[in-house]
Amino acid sequence: MGRRYKNPPVVEALCEFEFIPDREWDMTIPGLVYEKVRKEFPEKTQDMGIGIQLKPSEKGIEQIIEPTPPRLKFIKTDKTALIQIAPHIFVINQLKPYPNWEIFKKMILDNFNVYKEIANPKGLKRIGLRYINNFKFSNSIELSDYFRYYPLIPEGLPKTYSTFLTRVEFPYEEGNENLILSFATVIPEKKEALSLVLDIDYAMITPEYISFDKLPIWLDKAHERIEHAFEESITQKLRETFEEELV
Numbered sequence: 001m002g003r004r005y006k007n008p009p010v011v012e013a014l015c016e017f018e019f020i021p022d023r024e025w026d027m028t029i030p031g032l033v034y035e036k037v038r039k040e041f042p043e044k045t046q047d048m049g050i051g052i053q054l055k056p057s058e059k060g061i062e063q064i065i066e067p068t069p070p071r072l073k074f075i076k077t078d079k080t081a082l083i084q085i086a087p088h089i090f091v092i093n094q095l096k097p098y099p100n101w102e103i104f105k106k107m108i109l110d111n112f113n114v115y116k117e118i119a120n121p122k123g124l125k126r127i128g129l130r131y132i133n134n135f136k137f138s139n140s141i142e143l144s145d146y147f148r149y150y151p152l153i154p155e156g157l158p159k160t161y162s163t164f165l166t167r168v169e170f171p172y173e174e175g176n177e178n179l180i181l182s183f184a185t186v187i188p189e190k191k192e193a194l195s196l197v198l199d200i201d202y203a204m205i206t207p208e209y210i211s212f213d214k215l216p217i218w219l220d221k222a223h224e225r226i227e228h229a230f231e232e233s234i235t236q237k238l239r240e241t242f243e244e245e246l247v
Contacts, residue, residue, distance in 0.1 A: 001229075001240075002099065002227040002231070003227075003244055004216070004244065004245040005239075005242035005244055005245060006242065006243035006244075006245055007241070007242050007243050008133075008242055009134055009135055009167075009198075009242065010091060010096070010098040010131055010132070010133055010169075011095070011096055011132055011134045012094070012095055012096075012100055012131075012132045013015065013093075013094045013104055013129075013130070013131050013132070014016070014045075014091055014092065014093045014094070014129075015091070015092050015108045015112075015130075015148050015219070016089065016091045016111065016126075016127070016130070017089065017091070017115075017124065017126075017127055018050075018088045018089050018092070018121070018126040018127075019088045019089070019121035019122065019123065019124060019125055019151070020088075020121065020122045020123045020124070020125045020207060020208070021087070021125075025069075025087035025136070026089060026119070028070045029085070029115075029118055029119050029160050030085045030207075032118045033074075033083075033085060033099070033114060033118055033119075034072075034074055034116055036075070036114045036118070037074055037083060037111060037114060040076065041074035041075055041076055041081070041082065041083055042074075042075075042076075042077060043074070043075040043076070043077065044072065044073070044074055044075075044112040044198050045072075045073045045075065046070050046071070046072050046073070046192045047070060047071045047073065048070050050205075051179070053231065060121065068086075068220060069086055069087045070086070071084050071085070071086040071089075072085045072132040073109065074209070078093065080095050080096070080097065081093060081094050081095060081107065083111055084132075085115075087138070088121070090115045090119075092107060092108050092110075092111055092112070095211040101223055102116075103125050103234060105219055105220075105223070107217075108219065109215070109216060109219075112215070115200075116212065118120070121245075123207065123208040123212075124204065124207065124208060124209075124210065124211075124212070125207045125208075125210070126204060126205055126207070126234065127203060127204045127205060127210075127215075127218065127222075128201055128202070128204075129201075129202050129203070129219065129222040130199070130200065130201040130202070131199075131200050131201075131226050131230070132198075132199050133140060133197065133198040133199070133200075133230065134175045134178065134186070134196070134197055135195070135196045135198070135238070136189075136193065136194070136195050136196075137142065137193065137194040137195075137196075138194075139193065139194065139195055140194055141194060144235075144243055145235065145237055146234065146235055146237055146238040147196075147233060147234055147235065147238065148232065148234065149166070149181065149183055149198075149232070149233040149237060150166065150183060151164045151166050151183075158246065161186075162185075163185045164183075164184060164185055164186060165182070165183075165184040165185075166182065166183045166184065167181070167182045167183075168180070168181050168182075169181075172225070173203075175206075176204065176206040176209045177202070177203060177204050177205060177206075177209070177231060178202075178203055178205055179197075179200065179201070179202045179203075179225055179226070180191055180201045180202075180203075181199075181200055181229055181233070182197075182198070182199040182200075182201075183196065183197070183198050183199075183233070184196070184199075189193065198230065198234075199232045200226045200229050200230060200232060202222040202225050204218065
């Protein structure tokens with residue numbers, strides 16, 4: 001079991017399932033799922049999707065905005081968690097406060113099983129388990145004091161910079177899975193403050209690499225690798241600000 005913190009920096013954890021589209025999408029599926037989950041997720045909203053396509057033209061690369069199928073959201077009354085459904089896509093989101101992995105994993109599996117029973121999907125095209133962590137500082141810091149993963153600026157370049165984005169992709173399971181580790185600045189709530197995001201996304205990227213019955217084992221593996229990437233990316237000085245719980 002990994003470390004547990006009283007004040008974890010997780011602002012959102014989510015698990016996204018993309019299914020193999022072996023048949024036309026049944027528009028009754030979201031409503032049937034809602035009837036099963038409405039006690040826990042009573043609020044409903046719908047977002048119209050927008051996709052951006054890059055297409056070559058005589059003038060160069062042009063951005064073309066195209067509508068995508070709407071995404072239905074079923075939300076807890078306290079706004080701490082939600083379910084999202086789009087054609088052949090099912091997502092479970094946990095917002096702040098993040099409970100712990102055991103509770104989140106149960107929420108994933110319980111609601112996935114509801115969807116699977118109703119939609120009867122052929123197989124998994126992709127699964128992604130993702131954790132988004134936000135770190136806020138009242139003023140500028142020396143990144144190396146708090147992080148072990150950050151942009152390395154070569155000698156000869158200015159040491160002061162306003163924004164950055166660092167992204168690394170690690171292959172796992174002979175390229176059938178990967179972990180994407182992103183670290184970036186985001187707009188802070190207050191002027192002169194500093195806000196950073198460490199985004200860790202572990203995914204199965206080869207269709208049907210795992211079957212439905214192996215999902216619980218896969219989730220634990222994905223979580224362990226995300227947790228390891230997180231702990232390796234931070235220093236003890238930052239870790240102490242989360243207040244570790246002894247279990």
